[in-house]
Amino acid sequence: MSLILGIESTCDETGAAIVKDGRVVQSNVVASQVALHERYRGVVPEIASRAHIENILPVIRESLTSAGYEFTDLDAIAVAHRPGLIGSLFIGVTTAKTLAWSLAKPLIGVDHVHAHLYSVVLDSDVHPEFPAVGVVVSGGHTALYDVKSWTEIELIGSTIDDAVGEAYDKVSAILGLGYPGGPVIDRLAQEGVANAIRFPRSLLGRESLDFSFSGLKTAVLYHVRGVPGRDDPPIDLNDQSLRNIAASFQAACVDTLLTKMKRALRHTRGRSVIVGGGVSANSGLRNALPSLGVPIYLPTFAYCTDNAAMTAGLAHVLFERRRFSDLDLDAITSSQFAFRK
Ligand code: KG4
Ligand code: ZN
Numbered sequence: 615m616s617l618i619l620g621i622e623s624t625c626d627e628t629g630a631a632i633v634k635d636g637r638v639v640q641s642n643v644v645a646s647q648v649a650l651h652e653r654y655r656g657v658v659p660e661i662a663s664r665a666h667i668e669n670i671l672p673v674i675r676e677s678l679t680s681a682g683y684e685f686t687d688l689d690a691i692a693v694a695h696r697p698g699l700i701g702s703l704f705i706g707v708t709t710a711k712t713l714a715w716s717l718a719k720p721l722i723g724v725d726h727v728h729a730h731l732y733s734v735v736l737d738s739d740v741h742p743e744f745p746a747v748g749v750v751v752s753g754g755h756t757a758l759y760d761v762k763s764w765t766e767i768e769l770i771g772s773t774i775d776d777a778v779g780e781a782y783d784k785v786s787a788i789l790g791l792g793y794p795g796g797p798v799i800d801r802l803a804q805e806g807v808a809n810a811i812r813f814p815r816s817l818l819g820r821e822s823l824d825f826s827f828s829g830l831k832t833a834v835l836y837h838v839r840g841v842p843g844r845d846d847p848p849i850d851l852n853d854q855s856l857r858n859i860a861a862s863f864q865a866a867c868v869d870t871l872l873t874k875m876k877r878a879l880r881h882t883r884g885r886s887v888i889v890g891g892g893v894s895a896n897s898g899l900r901n902a903l904p905s906l907g908v909p910i911y912l913p914t915f916a917y918c919t920d921n922a923a924m925t926a927g928l929a930h931v932l933f934e935r936r937r938f939s940d941l942d943l944d945a946i947t948s949s950q951f952a953f954r955k
Contacts, residue, residue: 619674629645631925686717733923744885747878895919
């Protein structure tokens, strides 16, 4: 049994959540900074850390009051302490340490990417079959994992350039559709023709489990603005051409992700697939996943993008094993097992 406060500040969302026994979400408060970063078409680290400072205490207070708890009811304070933007991480980590010390409660540092995988069990009673292939697809990460248990998660492939969510955001900027790009491109893609344009699928060799999305992003740019040095006229971006570009781009992303997941399943003899991160909300990806032929675990929509409930949830597993962190817990920009064995 546990009641854990989770704190999230790895990138541009300030989150606090109270989770009971690692699954039952009692509150999940997220202060989004999208409006602050929109005009820059991406996250500005300095702006993000300043906004975390302003948001963090009210967000934590709201997570407690909306769930009807006091600080004294908590069993532990959990924080996502890696990976992320260093200035953003510092705010969550410092707040968590201060609370843990002043309340004399255990502190539990959690890897944010591992927590994205764990998000599939929140508010549910599912128990994924291990070993599982873990896939984290977000604005900052595109990575494959061999998940032997919730505490044994090994990186087996990652992007060598852009993350898939980043590619969505950049393509959205090219098309003048705003930030973040994922939801709007996904919506347009559903009304477009997926084979209207044949965009490249970068597979990086026959057995590679790594990803590359920058070539795809450039292909969309050249399609829209013309290839440099050639006299291609820029194309007319009307409603239908936007839908077709969105659908064809989405098809290339989904094909690439599915191909790599199939390879990873072969490679690890995985028995199921666990998908987390902002792009796991994508309708094209969700529709394609059953073709893998193994059980698929996806988070409910509220837990796809960055949140603190997944942090508090995974912390419960560590709490049960009494794997507590010291008060010198560091904020670390890279993920655990960032280097393959
Ligand atoms: O997990 P997340 O909130 O933050 C990171 O840790 O990066 O993911 C945000 C990313 C953004 O790039 C956003 O465009 C993308 O997830 N995203 C989507 C969809 N919803 C959000 N991408 C594709 N389809 C969606 N429906
Ligand atoms: Zn994330």
